[in-house]
Amino acid sequence: MKKWKSILLLTAVLVGLFIIVTVINTLTVKSKQPTPHTAKVSINEKQAVDHLSKAITYKTISYEDRSKIDFSEFDKFINFLQVSFPKIYRQLEFEKVNHYGLVYKWKGTDSSKHPIGLTSHYDVVPVLKGTEANWKQPPFSGAVLNGIIWGRGSLDDKIGVIGILQAVEYLLDKEFKPDRDIYLMFGFDEEIGGDEGASMIVNTLKERGIKFEFVLDEGGAIVENMVPGVKAPVGVIGVSEKGSATAKLSIEGSGGHSSQPKDHTNIGRIASAIAKLEDTQFKGELKGPGNDLFEFVAPEMNFGMKYVFANKMVFKPLIEKILLQQPASAALIRTTIAPTIFQAGEQYNALPEQASAIINLRLMPGDSLSNVKKFIEDTIDDKDIKVTVEGTEASKVSTVDSWQFKTVQQAARNVYNHAVVAPYLMFAGSDARQYDPISKNTYRFLPVQITSEDLNRMHGTNERVSVKNYIKAIKFYAEVIKESNKKTE
Numbered sequence: 001m002k003k004w005k006s007i008l009l010l011t012a013v014l015v016g017l018f019i020i021v022t023v024i025n026t027l028t029v030k031s032k033q034p035t036p037h038t039a040k041v042s043i044n045e046k047q048a049v050d051h052l053s054k055a056i057t058y059k060t061i062s063y064e065d066r067s068k069i070d071f072s073e074f075d076k077f078i079n080f081l082q083v084s085f086p087k088i089y090r091q092l093e094f095e096k097v098n099h100y101g102l103v104y105k106w107k108g109t110d111s112s113k114h115p116i117g118l119t120s121h122y123d124v125v126p127v128l129k130g131t132e133a134n135w136k137q138p139p140f141s142g143a144v145l146n147g148i149i150w151g152r153g154s155l156d157d158k159i160g161v162i163g164i165l166q167a168v169e170y171l172l173d174k175e176f177k178p179d180r181d182i183y184l185m186f187g188f189d190e191e192i193g194g195d196e197g198a199s200m201i202v203n204t205l206k207e208r209g210i211k212f213e214f215v216l217d218e219g220g221a222i223v224e225n226m227v228p229g230v231k232a233p234v235g236v237i238g239v240s241e242k243g244s245a246t247a248k249l250s251i252e253g254s255g256g257h258s259s260q261p262k263d264h265t266n267i268g269r270i271a272s273a274i275a276k277l278e279d280t281q282f283k284g285e286l287k288g289p290g291n292d293l294f295e296f297v298a299p300e301m302n303f304g305m306k307y308v309f310a311n312k313m314v315f316k317p318l319i320e321k322i323l324l325q326q327p328a329s330a331a332l333i334r335t336t337i338a339p340t341i342f343q344a345g346e347q348y349n350a351l352p353e354q355a356s357a358i359i360n361l362r363l364m365p366g367d368s369l370s371n372v373k374k375f376i377e378d379t380i381d382d383k384d385i386k387v388t389v390e391g392t393e394a395s396k397v398s399t400v401d402s403w404q405f406k407t408v409q410q411a412a413r414n415v416y417n418h419a420v421v422a423p424y425l426m427f428a429g430s431d432a433r434q435y436d437p438i439s440k441n442t443y444r445f446l447p448v449q450i451t452s453e454d455l456n457r458m459h460g461t462n463e464r465v466s467v468k469n470y471i472k473a474i475k476f477y478a479e480v481i482k483e484s485n486k487k488t489e
């Protein structure tokens with residue numbers, strides 16, 4: 001009896017200790033949000049709105065079939081910039097790279113410092129045939145109605161180009177002098193891969209030995225109700241983007257008549273291979289940018305959620321299990337497998353001699369294309385199935401405990417005081433990845449507060465932005481430049 005009592009007592013003491021330690025952990029979690037400085041930027045709203053509205057009217061459309069691109073619209077757009085931003089064209093060095101890539105250099109006062117870069121793109125995706133009539137305002141009208149600017153590119157991403165130029169023009173007007181050089185770089189084919197635009201700009205700057213402290217591109221925005229347990233809007237800065245791979249699984253072998261099939265046919269074997277991959281899945285692990293996201297938002301969560309994340313040493317497996325239950329959060333912590341094409345057979349009574357499947361995978365930083373190939377081969381364990389994998393590796397992962405990240409985070413907080421600003425992992429590709437070789441860090445952030453409907457409108461119908469958001473975006477870019485100026489490195 002006595003022995004049981006002491007075991008019970010010991011257990012109670014241990015449980016008590018566990019609760020005390022974990023609660024203390026929870027209560028001592030420190031916020032990673034910098035105190036906002038007041039953004040003292042007063043923009044000439046009417047002029048700024050006119051500029052974005054006009055910018056939208058140029059049909060700088062990227063088509064996969066490059067022969068369809070109308071470059072006269074791009075020329076007109078460039079002329080429009082020159083007329084609209086006279087101080088920039090007078091005071092910054094301007095050059096065109098590969099005809100339509102635009103690079104502006106704002107010389108700093110301290111040549112010992114490495115530059116920073118602000119980038120964006122002025123090409124837009126086409127309006128899908130047959131959807132024109134669904135637009136409440138014509139897609140290239142640039143209509144401004146009741147505080148909303150309408151049109152293709154209003155969010156993706158002429159707001160970036162015009163927002164950055166507007167901010168620099170404002171700072172020039174105030175006779176602001178940056179200490180480090182600031183580059184503004186605008187691509188013209190981001191929507192079709194960026195090979196002619198961003199990629200050529202990077203090559204040109206690389207030859208000159210330029211190395212950025214950070215480059216800021218479009219990316220995550222400020223969204224509400226995205227992270228459970230956080231009431232405030234959350235602004236997410238992409239510190240890396242996932243890789244994208246296309247895996248092809250194919251098998252060839254005897255076909256034959258369907259009246260006397262083997263136990264395992266070509267279709268059956270490819271199907272079984274895919275089923276094995278789906279059953280196995282890549283391991284999900286809370287690490288890297290996915291983990292950073294929670295490190296930054298956890299201190300702002302309600303007690304229950306904060307308790308779990310503050311005691312990750314204990315709860316990590318549970319957190320991972322929960323994250324893996326939803327596709328969106330699962331994608332944050334593992335390489336994803338999406339079979340997208342299956343091809344086999346032509347006739348109902350003939351066994352196909354070939355069968356193949358295409359799988360689209362999005363790679364976590366750390367999972368390389370060759371890892372992925374090996375994972376597929378090991379998992380399907382069928383020597384007759386040929387596996388090829390090609391694609392793009394995940395981008396470099398940028399720092400979050402650095403002055404470079406803090407500059408972008410601080411600027412976002414200065415403008416969006418109530419938002420929690422955190423790093424995250426982007427699933428989609430962007431031009432930012434191209435800058436990896438010439439930048440210590442690349443950050444991806446679109447400084448607007450948007451809803452999930454806004455996101456759908458970006459490449460869809462009725463793309464638009466509120467004047468309020470747009471003005472805040474301009475202020476954000478001005479703040480990034482000002483905040484980067486104070487840094488001693």
Ligand SMILES: [Zn+2]
Pocket residue numbers: 121156157190218
């Ligand atoms: Zn874009």
